[in-house]
Amino acid sequence: METFLLNFLWLGPVGVSLLSSRLSLRGLSLLAYSHGLLQLSAWLYLYLKPLPLLYQVRWFALGEHTIYYALGALPENVALLLLTILLGHAALLYELRQLERPQDFSTLLYLILGFAQGVFLARDIVLFFVFYEASLIPAFLLIYGWGGSNRRQAALKFALFTLSGSVVLLIGLLWALTDRGSLWEAWRATPLTWGPWVCLTLGLAVKLPLIPLHSWLGEAHVEATSAGSMVLAGLLLKLGGYGLLSWVWWRPEVGDTFLRLWGSIGLLLATGIAAAQIDLKRIIAYTSIAHMALVAIGAGSPSILARQGAYHQLFTHGLVSAGLFAWAGWLEKAAHTRTLPQLQGLLTLKPSWHLAGIALTFAAIGIPGSALFISEFLIVWGVGTGTGWGWAIFPALSFLLTAAYFLRVYRLLALSPAKALLKPLSTNLPEKITWFLIVLSVASGLYPTPWLKLLAHVGP
Amino acid sequence: MGSFAIFRADRWGRFLLLTGGSLALGLSFTLPSNLLRVALQVLGAVSLYSALYLPRYTLLYAGFYAVGLGGVALFELSPSPLGVFAGWELTAVAGLGLLVWGKGYSKQALEVGRLIFLTNRLGDVAWLAALAAPHCGWGFLLAGAVKAGLFPFTFWLVQAMQALPPVSALLHSALLVSLGVYWALRYPNWTAGLDRGVFLGLGSLSAWGAALGAVVARHPKVKLAWTTAAHLAISLALLPAPSAQSYLFHHSYLKAALFLVFGAAQRRGGFSLGSAAIWVANAGALILSAPPLPPLLLGAECLVAFALGQVPHGLGWAIQAFRQMPLREGLLLAPSVLLGFLSLFENSLSLPPADSLLPLLAFLLALGWSKTPLAFRLDRFSLWAFQGLEWAWEGFSRWVAQSDNQLNRLWRLLYQIARRSNEGSRWAEDYLTARGWRQVAGRLRQSMAQLAAPEMPLPYARALVWGWAITLLGMLLWRLSS
Structure with a gap:
């Protein structure tokens, strides 16, 4: 049963993607709900079993090495599997009724969902790479086919950046494969040498993304539809972070320092850039870069606590960033603009918008009780205890700087006379889904125990 | 304002404030002596007061009062640093919420709330860095100084005067600023590596700065803010002596009571004899029961007492303003009377040390003082520095x-x-x-x-041409290779 369910987690969405191209709009909605429930049930069954759960068969031979089709549910990835199910289906339902060619859109989204699950489940580096690469194609098409007027250029940029990263990643994994094989256990047991480490880190840093390899993200987020942005920020960035945490495990010591330094500088720059933006989606996009830089800092720390924080950040940031993009999309649909000066005072027009704004502002700045607070605290604490208090200052600054500009955004949206002209929304699904994500984010902030308990098993 | 209809659940809010206040007061007597007990008592008194004082948004206030109390409880009781830090942060969140979404909901209120929150977070950076470095008390000391609004960080405390008197009573007493000194009493191992002289030196300097700020300030609420900073600085200077805790808690009761009395006076348009009496009793209780202080601190305490005496703007004026107090407004003062008694109780009705007489004299002198203080704001420089950082x-x-x-x-x-x-x-x-x-x-x-073959049909000719070309090429290759 476990084997079947492990396979179902990624094969289910891929199979459903074939089916969804022939359904009506109503059928698509029904399919999303029913498939989401099935996936959730499968996840719950696996979650309740003692972890880890593994499945492994020989796939093919690569020279003297055997490549395996190896899947596993582990303490590290089980929350990310849940995140993929929740976010994937939430994004699918978010604007299904308002998009052109919803069948094609849902096909691509299911494919991303399936491949992302594959990335998290894979216990063989070649299988990981295959899923990682496969997820890029539907993501490219999703940006290319739906969104703003410059979407094609943004999609092309996304493809160029991520595929270049993939080439470097492939070189790194083939290089490292020679002395350790392809299985996850062997990768965790053997330290990486300089060459493979540089290649793997660079390859994954494009997807994370770390400044200056981030240029694709701003445009992709701005041009993609809100559902596309939700998936990009909530899921696709996590693939890079997860790869860095899970596969690039043992590093040369100087490599650790380098990664922390890169993450710290990236964090400061991304926060600075975010503070100067006037496009709401761009602000959220750069906030995502800053939050993912924290993952890099956590990954570059020898402290187990920081790594646990970084894994936790992958999950919590997924919820918060998707919620923020859902909220931004919801406001954009009502006001037909994303520019802050034109959105000014918008929240005063409707209490529910205002409450969502307050909740998401608090979530983004990581107040106690919000999901990001716990992960950011763990990273700061872990980095500080593991490497010295000087290193803790950079991640700790993110608490301050994010609050500085997010409260300013809130002031503009909530406390100025309203300028925007509103258009009645044809559906209230965006609102419902935004609230769904807010509730999830608050719940995981107030009761983080289930995953923190699992993460306690993360370690060398 | 229209968008806040959702918060206008006044009846529920009042009910929550009344029941929550009574519960908090009841619970407080079951707890051992610590900040949580003081917080519960002050919160109970402030909640009962707010139920009468606040015209609307009572549910919102009740919610944020609870958030603040939750913060203190977490800080006091949590066994993990995560919980302690969450508590530390939650008090600032309560301050932000009460200021921004309270009665003064405006751009200015949000700016002040933002200033408070960001200044506190600036201290949190030092707090987090110190948590990571064992035996590094400096980070906690800096974070505590910011949280307590010690001079020169008093600028945020002065700005926070935008809040309503009950909110000020809560934030300036037990829920927010006291944590800035209390951390050293609750977690003494965090002060490892810090000499007693550090506390005495920094506390004395800060007390003098804040006391001077209190004397030259004009607005009564601003004066009270400065005296808060000065009293907390004196508590810090007394560390690690047990009298520091007693002084700190005593200050919490006093300041909460004084803000409540000030609120009642503000509503009424001036001090009545009753409120002036409560004022004098509360402030006098603190001054009389102050612990023996070193000369440097005693001077600062005299200045603080003088500034406190200036707030009612002269006893004679208060007596002139005597009017028959309606029952409702009389009830408003009940919590401050309660807090006054608690402050005496906190000091176990001990006989006043001899050196408390000097501050008492300063207090009495200021009660009859009629000169307007200087129009000079000592916090201007720190505010400029903070704004400079922002720019x-x-x-x-x-x-x-x-x-x-x-x-x-x-x-x-x-x-x-x-x-x-x-x-x-x-x-x-x-x-x-x-x-x-x-x-x-x-x-x-x-x-x-x-x-x-020019005369041949085309397909045949083409085959010939190709054959010829290939032959030529073959010959050429053969020639070159040989």
Whole structure:
């Protein structure tokens, strides 16, 4: 049963993607709900079993090495599997009724969902790479086919950046494969040498993304539809972070320092850039870069606590960033603009918008009780205890700087006379889904125990 | 304001404030002596007061009072640093919420709330760094100084005077600022590596600065804010002596009571005899029961007592303003009476030390003082420094964003170059194929066909030409290889 369910987690969405191209709009909605429930049930069954759960068969031979089709549910990835199910289906339902060619859109989204699950489940580096690469194609098409007027250029940029990263990643994994094989256990047991480490880190840093390899993200987020942005920020960035945490495990010591330094500088720059933006989606996009830089800092720390924080950040940031993009999309649909000066005072027009704004502002700045607070605290604490208090200052600054500009955004949206002209929304699904994500984010902030308990098993 | 209809659940709010207040007061007597007990008592008194004082948004206030109390409880009781830090932060969140979404909901209120929150978070950076470095009390000391609003960080405490009196009573007593000193009593191992002289020196300097600020301030609430900072600084200077805790808690009761009395006086348009009496009793209780202080601190305490005496603007004026107090407003003062008694209880009705007489004299002198204080704000410099930091950050932010735009332009340029070079090579390839090779090959073929057998039918001629060409090529290759 476990084997079947492990396979179902990624094969289910891929199979459903074939089916969804022939359904009506109503059928698509029904399919999303029913498939989401099935996936959730499968996840719950696996979650309740003692972890880890593994499945492994020989796939093919690569020279003297055997490549395996190896899947596993582990303490590290089980929350990310849940995140993929929740976010994937939430994004699918978010604007299904308002998009052109919803069948094609849902096909691509299911494919991303399936491949992302594959990335998290894979216990063989070649299988990981295959899923990682496969997820890029539907993501490219999703940006290319739906969104703003410059979407094609943004999609092309996304493809160029991520595929270049993939080439470097492939070189790194083939290089490292020679002395350790392809299985996850062997990768965790053997330290990486300089060459493979540089290649793997660079390859994954494009997807994370770390400044200056981030240029694709701003445009992709701005041009993609809100559902596309939700998936990009909530899921696709996590693939890079997860790869860095899970596969690039043992590093040369100087490599650790380098990664922390890169993450710290990236964090400061991304926060600075975010503070100067006037496009709401761009602000959220750069906030995502800053939050993912924290993952890099956590990954570059020898402290187990920081790594646990970084894994936790992958999950919590997924919820918060998707919620923020859902909220931004919801406001954009009502006001037909994303520019802050034109959105000014918008929240005063409707209490529910205002409450969502307050909740998401608090979530983004990581107040106690919000999901990001716990992960950011763990990273700061872990980095500080593991490497010295000087290193803790950079991640700790993110608490301050994010609050500085997010409260300013809130002031503009909530406390100025309203300028925007509103258009009645044809559906209230965006609102419902935004609230769904807010509730999830608050719940995981107030009761983080289930995953923190699992993460306690993360370690060398 | 219209958008806040959702918060207008006044009846529920009042009910919550009344029941929550009573519960908090009841619970407080079951707890051992610590900040949580004081917080519960102050919160109970303030909640009962607020139920009468606040015209609306009572539910919102009740919610944020609970958040603040939750923060203190977490700070006091949590066994993990995560919980302790969450508690530390939650008190600032309560301050932000009460200021921003309270009665003074405006751009200015949000700016003040933002200032408070960001200043506290600035201290949190030091707190987190100190948590990571065992035996590094300096970080906690800095974070505590920011949280307590000790001079020169008093600027945020002064700005927080935008809040309503019950909110000030809560934030200035037990829920927010007291944590800035209480951390050293609750977690003494955090002060490892810090000499007692550090507390005494910094506390004394800060007490003098804040006391001077209190004397020269004009607005009564601003005066009270400065005296808060001065009293907390004196508590810090007394560390680690047990009298520091007693003084700190006693100050909490006093300051909460004084803010409540001030609120009642503000509502009524001036001090009545009753409120002035409560004022004098509360402030006098603190001054009389102050622990023995070193001369340097005693001077600061005298200045603070003088500033406190200035707040009612003269006893004579208070007596002149005597009027029959309605029952409702009399009830408003009940919590402050309760807190006054608790402050006496806190000091176990001990006989006043001899050196408390000097501050008491200063207090009595100021009660009859009629001169207007100087119009000088001592917090201006710190506020400028903070604003300077903000401007520097904004400048950095703009510069980084411009650099990012340049980077984007560079990527775009590279992309355009790659695209143009790709187009150029495609054009060159097309040109070569269409104009070059195809024509050359065509002419060669024609000429060879004519040369080989001009009268033959075309397919046969083509085969011959190709055969001839291949033969020639073969011969050439053979020749070259031999």
